[in-house]
Amino acid sequence: MSATIQQQIERRRTFAIISHPDAGKTTLTEKFLLFGGAIQTAGAVKNNKITKTAASDFMEIERQRGISVATSVMAFHYKDLLINLLDTPGHKDFAEDTYRTLTAVDSVILVIDCVKGVEPQTERLMEVCRMRNTPVIVFINKMDLEGRDPMDLLDEVEAKLDIQVRPLSWPISQGHTFQGVYNLYEKSLRLFQADKTKVAKEVIAIDDLEDQALDDLVGNHATQLREDVELIEGVYEDWEPQPYLEGRMAPVFFGSAVNNFGVQEMLDTFVEIAPNPRPRPTSTRDVAPNEPKFSGFVFKIHANIDPKHRDRIAFLRVCSGTFKRNTFYQHTRLEKKLKFANPATFLAQEKSVVEEAWPGDVVGLYDTGNFKIGDTLTEGETFQFRGIPSFSPEIFKELVNKDPMKSKQLDKGIEQLTDEGVAQLFIREAGNRKIVGTVGELQFEVIQYRLEHEYGAACEFQAKPYSKACWIESDNEAKLGEFRRIKANDIVRDKDGLEVYLAPSQFMLTMEIQNYPEITFHFTSEFKTAQEAQG
Ligand code: G4P
Secondary structure, three states: HHHHHHHHHEEEEEEEEEEEOOOOHHHHHHHHHHHHHOOOOOOOOOOOOOOOOOOOHHHHHHHHHHHHHHHHEEEEEEEEEEEEEEEOOHHHHHHHHHHHHOOOOOEEEEEEEOOOOOOOHHHHHHHHHOOOOEEEEEOOOOOOOOOHHHHHHHHHHHHHOEEEEEEEEEEOOOHHHHEEEEOOOOOEEEEOOOOOOOOOOEEOOOOOOOOOHHHHHHOOOHHHHHHHHHHHHHHOOOOHHHHHOOEEEEEEEEEOOOOOEEEHHHHHHHHHHHHOOOEEEEEEEEEEOOOOOEEEEEEEEEEEOOOHHHHHHHHEEEEEEEOOOOEEEOOOOOOEEEOOOOOOOEOOOEEEEEEEOOOOOOOEEEOOOOOOOOHHHHHEOOOEEEEOOOOOOOOEEEEEEEHHHHHHHHHHHHHHHHHOOOOOEEEOOHHHHHEEEEEEOHHHHHHHHHHHHHOOEEEEEEOOOOOOOEEEOOOHHHHHHHHHHHHHHHEEEOOOEEEEEEEEOOHHHHHHHHHHHEEEEEOOOOOOHHHHHOO
């Protein structure tokens, strides 16, 4: 008998590994795939990193992004579970892709470099996790290097990431005297051998840290370990899964990804404690994964950069029921029925056609332009999944048409590219000006190139002196009207027609927030509750 939907849900863990570039995300991903048997040798994962490429060489970047389609989702089996690991781009300029991918996972593993500690991108990623109370496990990596003191690192994580922490493993020394980790969860010791290919096998159970065996194994580091463990057990509350599942507390593991050390402990604990697919809010109600009817949403769209094949792959996260090949589903925004002949899955890094998919799974749908980020498919019911907001871009430029004969192509091109999530488009009503917002300079080059090669439109960009977009609303029409008049040049509409104020600086924004207490300034596009959106 085939597994029930509830059994399918319980088998699944859908998560992402996130980090500031260079902390070790790619390396850790590779080790997980090795444990899952999805790859056989180290070095098999194509490095999805773009950091070492000059900004002007964006064709190379797009080529690398092409490679990353295959690694966008890496499904593998571990123990009796099916793990869906969603990849996120390492390059800062593609941060928004990462934020959106986080809307499709049920938990994350956050990698921190023990030498560098909490870095800027780590903080921003954590803010996004906090918006949805996503459960987070922290992996402090590179313990084979002379890094910061583990206690200090824990304090920094708590302070900068504003989350309670609870170490579940503890390093015995670090850098060139790194001995191994003590697993506080299972009370066992694993000794370190620097080895990039093998898996550290030797696990020594130590029920009593006073045992002389500990001194025999780690020499004079034993005393320090005893003191550290006593301190940890005194300072930190007992481990409980509930605060973790509610996104209030992060268990912490120490290790060295490149040496495959401390990774298996974390993976074993991860599969035990990480949540399986949970109910998700929509514009009308919460949808439970075990509802029999299928629903899902698109969180990422990948375009084919070959102009001869202008097809795209829309990545859909299944949220409830069973997705089936060649079955008509309702595209709730377009109010149109669509079916998919060749939906793709990504088991063991190979794209293959899938017949059925379950909550937590990601399927790749070939698309000729029907989808934009956030679109929902159902078996007929009308709702939109929520929790897929736009964030404020950081760089703003006006799109200027260089060829008046091609303005239709330009309009169509920029609309499709922004549907894919390459950038955000804001329209200033006065003069119908188009302002494009991104998180990195790279996207402007990508847009210009793609508009020319895929749509035959020529454009240039003029820098705008904005630094932040805020979605505004108010019950006080008079005040809002006054603000609109005074700020006429800086008020635009986003893709959904919502009103946005573009602030020239954080200072100005703070001033306006003080001057206009009647107006609410939102920092993401999704601020209405389900009821309000309906009303
Ligand atoms: P990222 O995806 O987060 O950007 O990081 P990635 O895994 O690519 O790792 C960044 C660098 O850190 C790599 O070195 C990698 O080998 C190294 N690294 C990862 N884990 C550890 C660890 O536990 N200890 C030490 N000492 N280094 C680690 P690279 O020189 O940039 O690349 P490569 O030539 O080694 O591939």
